[in-house]
Amino acid sequence: MNNGKQTNGDTQLRVEDIEPSFKKKGTTTKLEKYLISFCVVVLAVCIVFVVLYVSETREKSSNSAGESGALTSDNICLTPECSIAASRLLSSLNTKVEPCNDFYEFACGTWMKKNVIPEDRSSYDKFGVVREDVEVIMKIVLEAPSAADDPVSVTHARNLYHSCINQSYIDSRGIEPTFGLLKELGGWPVLGTNRGGHWNESEYDLTTLLFNLFRYNNKPLIDLYVYTDSKNSSKRIIFLDQPSFGMPGRKYYLNGLNDPMVRAYKTLATTVAGEFHADPVTADNEMEDVVRLETEIANISMRDEDRRDSFALYNPIEMQKLNENYTVPADASFNWENFITRVMAIEGVDVYIPQNETIIVRAIPYFSKMFEVLGKYSKRTVANYLVWRIMKNRINNLSQKFQDLVTEYNKALFGTSTPRARWRTCASYVNNYYGLSLGRLFVKEAFDESAKEQTLDMIHNLRTAFGELVDENKWMDDATRTLAKEKAKFVQEKIGYQDFILNTTALDGYYENYTAKADTYFENVLSNLRRSTIDSLRYLRFDVDKNDWGTAPATVNAYYNSVLNRIMFPAGILQPPFFSSTQSKSMNYGGIGVVIGHELTHGFDDRGRQYDKDGNLKQWWTDEVIRAFKNQTQCLVDQYGDFSVPEADGMKMNGINTLGENIADNGGLKESYRAYRRWVESRGYEEEQLPGVKYTHDQIFFINFAQVWCGNMRRESAINRILTGVHSPGRFRVIGTLQNSAGFSRAFNCPATSFMNPVKKCSVW
Numbered sequence: 001m002n003n004g005k006q007t008n009g010d011t012q013l014r015v016e017d018i019e020p021s022f023k024k025k026g027t028t029t030k031l032e033k034y035l036i037s038f039c040v041v042v043l044a045v046c047i048v049f050v051v052l053y054v055s056e057t058r059e060k061s062s063n064s065a066g067e068s069g070a071l072t073s074d075n076i077c078l079t080p081e082c083s084i085a086a087s088r089l090l091s092s093l094n095t096k097v098e099p100c101n102d103f104y105e106f107a108c109g110t111w112m113k114k115n116v117i118p119e120d121r122s123s124y125d126k127f128g129v130v131r132e133d134v135e136v137i138m139k140i141v142l143e144a145p146s147a148a149d150d151p152v153s154v155t156h157a158r159n160l161y162h163s164c165i166n167q168s169y170i171d172s173r174g175i176e177p178t179f180g181l182l183k184e185l186g187g188w189p190v191l192g193t194n195r196g197g198h199w200n201e202s203e204y205d206l207t208t209l210l211f212n213l214f215r216y217n218n219k220p221l222i223d224l225y226v227y228t229d230s231k232n233s234s235k236r237i238i239f240l241d242q243p244s245f246g247m248p249g250r251k252y253y254l255n256g257l258n259d260p261m262v263r264a265y266k267t268l269a270t271t272v273a274g275e276f277h278a279d280p281v282t283a284d285n286e287m288e289d290v291v292r293l294e295t296e297i298a299n300i301s302m303r304d305e306d307r308r309d310s311f312a313l314y315n316p317i318e319m320q321k322l323n324e325n326y327t328v329p330a331d332a333s334f335n336w337e338n339f340i341t342r343v344m345a346i347e348g349v350d351v352y353i354p355q356n357e358t359i360i361v362r363a364i365p366y367f368s369k370m371f372e373v374l375g376k377y378s379k380r381t382v383a384n385y386l387v388w389r390i391m392k393n394r395i396n397n398l399s400q401k402f403q404d405l406v407t408e409y410n411k412a413l414f415g416t417s418t419p420r421a422r423w424r425t426c427a428s429y430v431n432n433y434y435g436l437s438l439g440r441l442f443v444k445e446a447f448d449e450s451a452k453e454q455t456l457d458m459i460h461n462l463r464t465a466f467g468e469l470v471d472e473n474k475w476m477d478d479a480t481r482t483l484a485k486e487k488a489k490f491v492q493e494k495i496g497y498q499d500f501i502l503n504t505t506a507l508d509g510y511y512e513n514y515t516a517k518a519d520t521y522f523e524n525v526l527s528n529l530r531r532s533t534i535d536s537l538r539y540l541r542f543d544v545d546k547n548d549w550g551t552a553p554a555t556v557n558a559y560y561n562s563v564l565n566r567i568m569f570p571a572g573i574l575q576p577p578f579f580s581s582t583q584s585k586s587m588n589y590g591g592i593g594v595v596i597g598h599e600l601t602h603g604f605d606d607r608g609r610q611y612d613k614d615g616n617l618k619q620w621w622t623d624e625v626i627r628a629f630k631n632q633t634q635c636l637v638d639q640y641g642d643f644s645v646p647e648a649d650g651m652k653m654n655g656i657n658t659l660g661e662n663i664a665d666n667g668g669l670k671e672s673y674r675a676y677r678r679w680v681e682s683r684g685y686e687e688e689q690l691p692g693v694k695y696t697h698d699q700i701f702f703i704n705f706a707q708v709w710c711g712n713m714r715r716e717s718a719i720n721r722i723l724t725g726v727h728s729p730g731r732f733r734v735i736g737t738l739q740n741s742a743g744f745s746r747a748f749n750c751p752a753t754s755f756m757n758p759v760k761k762c763s764v765w
Contacts, residue, residue: 077688081582086690088577089587089700092707100750100757104734107706117712120421122414122720125711125730126577131556134442134572138427138554141441151504153511154441157434160516163524164426170521171399175276177522178394185212188387189380190286194277204379206334209386211342216529217536219243220389221297221370224343226540228563230314230360233615236540238340238353242301242363246294246392248413249724253298257291264412266291269388271405272395290385293377300369304724305656310610310617313362320355326367329375348513348534351541397525415714433528435552436510440501442554443571447496450581451574455495455592459567461675462596463488469670469765475628480621484604487613491603492546492566496574497553558595560602560664563615567599577708584687586697589676590704597668597675601765605663606633635762636662639739643732648718653728661727665737667765669705673743676701698747706734 094109117124142161146154175196182188182196186209191197210221220243229237247253247265256262266287273283307313317325322336337355344351361367374382395402403419410416419425431438467485470476476484500506514531516524546564555570569592576583579592602608609629612618621629640662641655655662680686680697687697695703709730713721721729728736738744740761750757 075686075688076691077584078691079582081580082584082688082690085576085580085583085587086693089690089693089703089707092710093703099748100745100754102735103702103706103738103744103748103756104709104731107703107734108710111707111710112712115710115712117714119418120416122410122416122717123711123713126708127556128711130573130575130578132424133575134446134554134556135424135427137442137446138431138438139423141445142427142430142438144441149504151437151440152508153434153437153514154507156511156514156516157430157437159518160434160524160528161426161430162518163516163521164429165422166519166521167400167422169519170397173522174399177520178276178391178398181216181390181394181526182387185209185387185390186383188273188276188391189384190273190278190283191276192279192282196276197278199380199383201379204333204383206332206374206382207339207342209383210334210339213386213390214343215346215533216390216526217533218390218393218529220386221374222339224340226537228544228615230310230563230611230617233546233563234544236542236544237358237360238344238540239360239362240367241361242366243297245298246389248720250298250301250303251723253295257288257295261413262291262295264409268405268409269392272388272391272402275401275405286381286384287388289377289381290388293373293381293385296373296376297370300373301366302363304726305654307362308607308656308659310607311619314617315361315364316358317361318355319353319357319359322359326371328371332371332374334371344537344540346534346537349537351538394522394525397522413716414720415716431552431554433532434511434514434516435554436498436501436550437507439497439553439571440507443497443501447553447571448574448581449496451571451579452495454581454588455569455574455579455596456493458588458593458675459493459495459596459600461679462593462600462671463491465671465674465678466597466600466667466765468674469667473765475632476625477622480625483613483620487565487603488600490565490613491600492564494549494551494566494568496569496571498549501553558599560599560608561615562603562608562611563617565603565611565613565615567596567602569596569599577704584690584697584700585679586676586687586700587704589672589679590701591708593672593675594665594668594705594708597671598664599668600671601664601667602660604667604765605660607660629764632762632764633659633663635760636666636736636764639762640728640732640736643728643736645718645722645729645732647713647715647729648722649715651719651722653722653732657726658728661733662736663764665728665733666740666762669737669741670743670765672705673701673741696747698743702738702741702744702747706738709733 091114092108092111094105094113097106097109099106111126115124115129121128142158146158179196182191183198186203187197187199189197189199191199213220214224223239223241223243225239225241226236227239229235245253246269247261252259252261252265257266269287269290270283273287274280319337319340322340326336328334328336340357340359341353343349344353396406407416407419466488470481470484470488473481500510513534515527544564546566549566549568551559551568551570553571556572556575557570558573559568560566561568573579573595574592577587577591578595579588603611606629609621610617610619612620619626637655637659639655640653640658643653644650645653677698689697690700693700711730713729718729721727727733735756738756739758740763742761744750745757748756753759
């Protein structure tokens with residue numbers, strides 16, 4: 001943009017550059033006269049252009065600036081970083097759409113047209129773009145030559161990556177690596193007498209089979225885990241919960257065995273058994289029974305909508321009473337005490353469990369019916385199902401033919417037609433198991449250390465803004481208001497990474513029991529599963545260290561932990577468009593600022609508000625305030641539950657399951673916008689305008705907020721989001737939140753009753 005100042009750019013003609021060598025001093029040639037006249041005309045045109053531009057800008061500013069102040073042509077940021085930010089902002093906009101008619105289409109329309117969903121993805125959004133950029137960095141550091149001073153754990157991380165990416169060697173081994181595992185599990189009945197089969201019903205014992213599966217972190221019937229005690233956040237306790245499923249969630253099973261997605265699941269199971277040399281007819285019949293059994297298990301499991309009350313899920317019982325409360329038939333070959341004590345006695349865990357050990361049961365309806373369902377099926381079918389569940393996961397670690405089968409299955413469930421690039425799969429896998437070692441390499445390669453201080457400053461401002469909103473809330477009483485503000489002050493923040501990962505001795509100590517070889521990928525996977533199982537259990541008798549956080553730095557996400565009352569922002573998410581030390585504060589507050597507010601507000605959503613400042617499950621609100629809160633949140637349930645998702649053939653969203661995230665989205669936006677305006681007020685003047693951008697910084701705040709959620713979804717992905725997701729699709733994270741924002745409507749002068757400025761607005765925080 002030309003701001004009235006002359007430059008030495010390529011388009012400016014200079015007389016001396018074309019001056020003839022024979023020109024006499026004091027004379028003026030015809031060419032010079034022509035050029036002088038030309039320059040005068042150009043200068044005049046430039047002056048007119050500048051005057052018109054300033055006039056137009058001021059006029060548009062007065063029409064659209066809202067409360068944020070007028071634009072001026074002499075207050076423009078011309079640094080390369082501002083140009084990059086401006087380009088990123090403008091390149092996504094669809095200016096043919098009026099902001100007040102559909103802000104998502106306005107902010108993201110061009111981005112959605114230009115970014116076709118890759119064949120290996122079910123959806124594609126800006127979160128995904130940042131994740132892909134981070135994966136590239138992970139690839140670079142994992143493939144870099146080892147240094148003499150590399151920690152041992154970094155060497156193991158690279159070994160794991162190289163074993164994973166060596167597809168030709170994986171192919172050459174076929175199914176041979178699985179035989180030891182299948183033998184350990186007692187065989188897979190469907191295979192008959194083929195290698196990997198040799199199942200003997202007389203030797204079948206449900207307790208032993210579940211125990212052996214558990215050693216590999218596989219929990220197809222009973223999800224036993226050790227975690228912070230919800231009512232005493234300084235201690236840990238054993239929990240029992242219903243399991244996850246082979247398909248993405250329980251609702252996938254509810255339409256019966258003839259549903260196309262269920263049939264695709266059954267086909268996968270049958271074909272995999274066939275690849276292990278099962279008789280085709282036997283495989284077809286027995287895998288049909290397996291899917292029928294799993295469907296019944298899904299039908300007795302609790303609905304997600306019924307699992308949002310943490311008090312209802314906290315049911316303590318002594319271990320010795322489990323058998324009488326959740327009756328086990330005599331022929332079921334299962335004993336609760338035997339199972340739990342064996343699990344906790346795994347080598348490396350070695351925790352003695354007395355009979356009166358307190359266990360927290362989180363799914364009473366499920367466990368009350370589990371053995372009744374199992375009793376309808378033969379031991380052979382139950383064993384087939386349990387072994388299938390671990391084999392469904394492990395075929396991802398086998399030869400290309402099995403990965404092709406998974407790709408075909410994923411096409412039916414998620415709409416993808418090709419697998420992800422192998423190096424991406426492998427880099428992500430290494431990040432799951434050696435996240436801190438890989439994180440050490442990542443932060444040295446790509447993390448801006450100044451991000452920590454700037455993010456801390458923003459958290460402080462967001463916390464202040466939240467306190468102001470609590471003070472303004474009319475549905476709370478003063479006593480609860482005081483406690484809410486106190487809880488907000490107690491929220492811990494963790495940013496970037498734990499410092500100890502830069503200490504070689506400390507990092508290797510963290511991974512002292514983890515090893516990986518550079519060739520045997522399948523064995524590496526089994527080793528990781530065994531080790532993760534041990535680490536998830538062995539701290540039962542240890543006090544909770546609330547300063548410890550093992551989140552991988554290269555994670556593109558943010559978190560709130562209710563029992564630790566902690567918000568976390570790994571290094572991976574502190575990237576554009578969320579954050580950059582060189583982009584405007586309006587963009588940072590519209591990006592990572594809203595994310596910070598979102599996570600902070602989770603401490604006060606429909607589930608987070610059940611925990612006090614110390615992370616204990618406790619009713620610290622009065623019954624009257626709880627009723628008022630539920631009345632406020634019902635507005636959001638109704639609003640979001642009425643949105644139809646176009647990609648899912650108009651299916652309605654689930655306003656109950658998404659309630660917590662919707663509360664957090666709305667609160668986070670409100671807090672961050674307020675914090676941004678407070679920052680501007682403390683500064684005393686508006687930020688420099690971005691070059692070529694006609695929007696005020698208030699408007700830029702909302703544009704960047706929306707553009708964080710730009711994305712495209714396949715039909716299958718949209719259905720998955722509705723059936724299993726707790727987050728609203730990006731379109732409605734923008735539309736729903738901004739419809740409730742008075743600040744947004746002022747910034748864009750949206751007429752009353754326009755689509756983006758409805759009369760009825762929902763507000764919780």
